[in-house]
Amino acid sequence: MELGFNPQHIAAASLFMLVLGGLLAYVLVVANRKLWVYEDPRIELVEDLLPHSNCGACGTPGCRPFAEALIDGQVQPSQCTVNSAEQNLRIADFLGVDAGESERLVARLACSGGNNVARMRAHYAGLESCRAAAAVGDGPKGCSWGCLGMGDCADVCDFDAIHLNAQDIPVVDAAKCTACNDCVEICPKDLFSLQPAANRLWINCRNLQFGDAAEADCEVACTACERCVMDSPEGLIRIDNNLAVIDYSKNALASKVATERCPTGAIVWLDERAGVIKGREAKPIIRQTALPAA
Incomplete structure (x- = not known):
């Protein structure tokens, strides 16, 4: 028995494929028209002017969403804290908008209890991670x-x-620091926070114990002695749960005076050039080596 090709079958199959291809092409054309979403070409151009760090410090998930928000007028270029001021001005000029002014934020740690002043109650030999250690x-x-x-x-x-x-x-x-918030989220002790760079008075402690009990664990802990409260303008500092708390709505009243009589140096003045400045009555820290574990 001979096998052969039937020209009619080949023609029918070819016609079927042609019709099917045409139908699918038509469906794609219709779908493209129905589902097509316009995207402003300026988004790509603005994104190219952003740092591509996707850090989230601007309040959006990344640089492209920030570019889209800029085009929509929802944010201002100055909200990108990674870009230089000059680069943000370029974006503002390109879009024809005001670059805006945003208060610069920096991450600050509310602890200065290093291993030379803070006592250890145990020896930890697990995974070298704060989160792992805090879980034990x-x-x-x-x-x-x-x-x-x-x-x-x-x-x-x-x-x-x-x-x-x-x-x-x-x-x-x-x-x-770009105030990206990553350190705030990762710290298991919630010691980091984003603070306006203009705020210079800072409580370098989160210990909620009182007096000698706090100092027994850490030589630079706040002991709630209230000297900073007494030496400051009314309402600037209060003691809350045995810890000094600064009311930054009264930041214009803040000065180094609040730090001068702090016996442990838990309240400090942060100077742009000199760094951390403690008061004159703060005990000097002489030991630089780690304390032995209890």
Whole structure:
């Protein structure tokens, strides 16, 4: 029996494929017209002027959503804290809008209890991570509120703005900090917060114990002695749960005077050039080596 090709079958199959192809093409054309969404070509151009860091400091998930928000007039260029002021002005000129002014924020750590002044109640030998250590009995540090010093914050900082000092306390380089909030989210002790760079008076502690009990765990802890409250304008500082708290709505009243009589140096003045300044009555920290574990 001979097998052969039937010309009629080949023609029918070819016609079927032609009709099917045409039908599918028609469906794609209709779908494209129905589902097509206009995208402003300026979005790509504005995105190219952004840093592509996708850090979220501007309040959007990334640089492209920020570019879209700029085009829609929902945000201003100055809200990108990673870009230089000059670059934000270029974006403003391109869009024909005001660059705007936004208060610069920086990440600040509410702890200065390094291993030379803060006592350890146990030896931790697990995963080198603050989050892991905090999950084991709230961490090995005597002060339950203190920084665990294992550098999770430095690890997540994409801008190299955080490093650990010799006493395992994170130090923020304000010039590099973009207020991206990553260190705030990663810290298991909630010690980081984003603060206006213009606020110079700062409580370098979160310990809620009172008096000698706080100082027994950490030599630089706030002891709720109230000297800063007495030396400051009324309402600027209060004691809340054994911890000094600054009312930054009265920041214009703040001065170094509030720090002068603090015996532990828990309240400090942050100077752009000189760095952390403690009051004259703060006990000097002489020991630079780690305290032995209890």
